[in-house]
Amino acid sequence: MSRSPGSLDGLILAPVADQAPGQVGTRTRFAYHEEDGRIWAEYAGGDVVRGHLVGTREGDRLDFRYVQLKHDGTTSSGHCVSTVTELADGRLRLAENWEWESQPGSGTSVVEEVRR
Template identity: 40%
Template sequence: MDLSLDGRVFDMVSSTASRVDPEAPTRFRYSEADGVVWGEYTGDTVTTGRFVGTRDGARLEVSFAHALVAGGAPVTGTAVSRIEPSDDGLRLVEDFEVAGEPQVSVCAEVR
């Protein structure tokens, strides 16, 4: 299966860090070339977000920054995701930390 993320769009479907709004989930738009991955995201609690990183096989590592609807300081960090095939395309299962606590989010490809 082709694991390239170029041109793919994903919606967040679950997160242990916060409730996901099923009517307006955070939507991620990916580009990829030569193992470098970048993109943007918005929706739910995020007004503007950007990420950049690398993909090696089914492993995705990114750094990100985003602004929240509620205001305050920008949120920055790093995340590692597994790219998994599913019946409806690809899923991204992301492990990350918030305030030192491990968290997991899942994004599903939008077809």
């Protein structure tokens, strides 16, 4: 059995591509925390003024809910399941399957660790 990729605690991650207008994009940064199977993050950038996510990690699988405030004053929330993998250079990548709960829509995205 392969070992799970490393901890997300203290890492900054960013999307590798822009999503639909008004959503998370390449200018968004996620500051992750992880402790005892619990994960949480704050995020902002691009169209997002402030966002938060909270959930759990089991092995290489994250399951969390997110809520965000956009510059136009609207809020939205959803659910995401992500798979954590380690890139050849040692950085972490999340392959995400997300679905809005506050509005129609779903999709996939990829975020990767940003080297400081």
